[in-house]
């Protein structure tokens with residue numbers, strides 16, 4: 001997979017991509033191609049807009065065209081599972097796949113969202129999660145990956161609050177086999193006075209709805225780590241409010257970078273050039 005000429009694709013180029021619908025907003029091609037260049041790999045990564053009814057053919061195309069790897073994003077993360085040959089145990093627990101590795105026609109699915117998030121949180125805040133009390137807002141697809149990865153860090157407790165209470169209950173029940181975890185109602189958030197880490201996993205506050213917040217600012221305390229999965233905008237209104245209350249803030253950009261870093265490491269067995277990937281994504285915002 002070595003590329004002699006940095007600019008050119010040739011008949012040896014190994015292909016990668018992201019399948020989503022819609023997908024034109026994706027920053028994965030910019031990030032992954034920067035990583036391939038930095039590692040001098042003769043590889044190329046593109047975005048493929050795949051309608052749900054075309055997913056089966058698109059997955060067959062991974063084998064037929066000998067793509068080495070593919071990322072899968074909304075709305076395909078769950079529906080792709082039955083189309084694969086193997087699914088990693090963690091991705092099975094989460095119930096979603098975001099990375100496919102093609103080993104000579106044998107497709108294995110992984111989920112790097114949750115582990116990417118935890119690697120980002122620990123690296124960027126230098127915080128240990130063991131023994132911590134964590135409050136998660138939201139119980140959607142991303143929350144599932146994050147909750148499983150957090151639970152494996154041995155926190156003291158995780159609380160999950162969500163607009164649809166049944167979804168929070170279901171996720172808390174799935175996690176409670178791994179660590180102490182319970183759902184709480186959004187109206188009762190004020191009762192949680194001593195969370196060490198508060199995480200927004202909802203889409204509230206994401207571009208273009210940048211004026212919205214998933215909770216009231218009254219839940220923030222000085223010194224708490226407040227983290228948002230959203231990375232567009234890079235700092236949400238909710239994170240700005242947390243910072244103003246004296247909390248330490250952590251944005252979703254790192255999760256995006258590290259979920260991609262794990263995928264690249266699975267595909268290439270090379271250490272991902274994380275700072276190059278971060279610069280490429282940041283550059284795409286200007």
Ligand code: NAP
Nearest residue numbers: 138139140141142143163164201202203206229252255256
């Ligand atoms: P999802 O499966 O659709 O889940 C959406 C979540 O947001 C649910 O908990 C939903 O609550 C909640 N929600 C949506 N609109 C709401 C509203 N108006 N009021 C209150 N709650 C609301 O989406 P997802 O895939 O989990 O993504 C969630 C966020 O994470 C998105 O902003 C996405 O961009 C971000 N994300 C970031 C990364 C990264 O790499 N940084 C990776 C994946 C996702 P209900 O259950 O009540 O509907």
